[in-house]
Amino acid sequence: xxxxxxxxxxxxxxxxxxxxxxxxxxHPLPMPSVLKSSFxxxxxxxxxxAGNPEEIAKLFPSLFGQPSASVVPTAADPSDLGGSLKIGxxxxxxxxxxxxxxISGIFDYLQDRAKGSTLYGxxxxxxxxxxxxxxxxxxxxIYPYRxxxxxxxxxxxxxxx
Numbered sequence: 593x594x595x596x597x598x599x600x601x602x603x604x605x606x607x608x609x610x611x612x613x614x615x616x617x618x619h620p621l622p623m624p625s626v627l628k629s630s631f632x633x634x635x636x637x638x639x640x641x642a643g644n645p646e647e648i649a650k651l652f653p654s655l656f657g658q659p660s661a662s663v664v665p666t667a668a669d670p671s672d673l674g675g676s677l678k679i680g681x682x683x684x685x686x687x688x689x690x691x692x693x694x695i696s697g698i699f700d701y702l703q704d705r706a707k708g709s710t711l712y713g714x715x716x717x718x719x720x721x722x723x724x725x726x727x728x729x730x731x732x733x734i735y736p737y738r739x740x741x742x743x744x745x746x747x748x749x750x751x752x753x
Contacts, residue, residue: 609736613740616739617735617736621693623697624697626663627663630666631666632666633661633663633664634664635659635661636659636660637660638658638659638660639655639657639658640657675706676706676707676709676710677706677709677710678712679698679709679711679712680711680712680713680714681694682713682717682718684717692740693739695713696737699711703731713726714726715727
């Protein structure tokens, strides 16, 4: 497990889960219909902000103004996304029902359709992006959180602190 920021520590152990939690861990995640067929990712309009765009641009100089992305149907091979990808995920904090499954679904999709890709989780929400505090999400990291409902940022903080 690769961790940026503080040294590694160990989080949840799936071996101590209840029977209900264990059955949830092994329940397959549904795939959104848009991702079941061939598609391509198309750049869209540049990102912006509803308020204080100049300040936001200063805080996120490498991100602000980048194109948005859309998923568009195509006739191409659905297993070819054009090579390996590096994707970062972050949630803003607070309760995130389904947040673990969104992250698990992204991870599973990359493992299945974009071999060699890497998924990173940012520790501490948006502040983790600015401070460069992230963890590489691996099968061992993802597994104990599948179908579990907790605060996602607390999970990432617990694993990385």
